[in-house]
Amino acid sequence: KAKIVALGLPAGELVSLAWASASTFRGGDKRGGANGARIALSPQREWEVNKKAVETLTKIEELKASTQLSLADLIVLAGNVGVEQAAQAAGFNITVPFAPGRVDALQSQTDVESFQLLLGLADGFRNWKKQGVNTPAEVLLIDKAQQLTLTAPELTALIGGLRVLGTNWDGSQHGVFTQQVGVLST
Numbered sequence: 001k002a003k004i005v006a007l008g009l010p011a012g013e014l015v016s017l018a019w020a021s022a023s024t025f026r027g028g029d030k031r032g033g034a035n036g037a038r039i040a041l042s043p044q045r046e047w048e049v050n051k052k053a054v055e056t057l058t059k060i061e062e063l064k065a066s067t068q069l070s071l072a073d074l075i076v077l078a079g080n081v082g083v084e085q086a087a088q089a090a091g092f093n094i095t096v097p098f099a100p101g102r103v104d105a106l107q108s109q110t111d112v113e114s115f116q117l118l119l120g121l122a123d124g125f126r127n128w129k130k131q132g133v134n135t136p137a138e139v140l141l142i143d144k145a146q147q148l149t150l151t152a153p154e155l156t157a158l159i160g161g162l163r164v165l166g167t168n169w170d171g172s173q174h175g176v177f178t179q180q181v182g183v184l185s186t
Contacts, residue, residue, distance in 0.1 A: 003063050004074075004081045011085040011182050012165035013056045018079020019125065019162060020044075020053035021072070024118040027149035032118045036105035037072035043116045049128040049169045072102035083184070086165055090185040120144065125162050128169040 004014070021039040024032030038044050040061065045054055060078055064071050080096035087094045122129040124141030133140070145155040166181040168174060178185070 001077065001081055003066065004060070004078050005085075007059050007063075009056060009059060009078075009082075010166075011082040011089070012167050013052070014078040014082030015086070015162065015165050016126070016167040017053045017056040017060065018075055018082070019167060020050050021075045022079075023123060023125065023144075023148070026118070026147045028147065034076050035072055035102045036110075037070065037075060037102070038105055038110055038115065039075070040071055041105065041107050041110050043112050044118070047119055049119070049123055049126060052169060052171060069100060070102050070104045072104055073100045076102065082165070083161075086182055086184040089180075089183040092184070120147075123169070125158055126167055126169040127172065127174055 017039075018034070021037065022034040024038075024044065025034075026032050032038075039050060039053065040057060044050060045057075056078075057075070060074050061071060063074060067074065069077065077098055080098050083096050084094055119130075120140075121133045121135065122137060122140035122144065124137055124144060129137055129140065141155075141159075150158070161184065163176050164178045164181065164184065166173075166176060168176070
């Protein structure tokens, strides 16, 4: 954790990277997600929605050589550190539990064409929608939440938490209803 903190990255960037990695999970077929660290591989590394997260990923990748953790574990741990920092900025000292054990996939183990399907049409949690898609954003958000097997309270907490941390894919302030971006406050 100390090495991640020493990078000096904002809490929102750390959480955004972890979300970008985990948000490809599909409960229906159990594909995607953080295990494998496929955000570091093609095609996920090139996705428009991941541009900001990949900038943070590059810095996290530099830590890989100095730790025994997989890159997948480092990404999840970085998200935990981001949540802890954002809570601390609001005056709360918390420890987010961490369980290592994720492994890293290789590019040769990643079928680019099939993994491209994990992109989906939108990620309402990061305010991203593929150009040319005419389906209402709220319908796509509910679809994404269903793919992730989220409950309504989990959906609400994630949107609120991610937005207050400033994790919109393009850095915009759309949907960020706080004066204290980066602080998990009430």
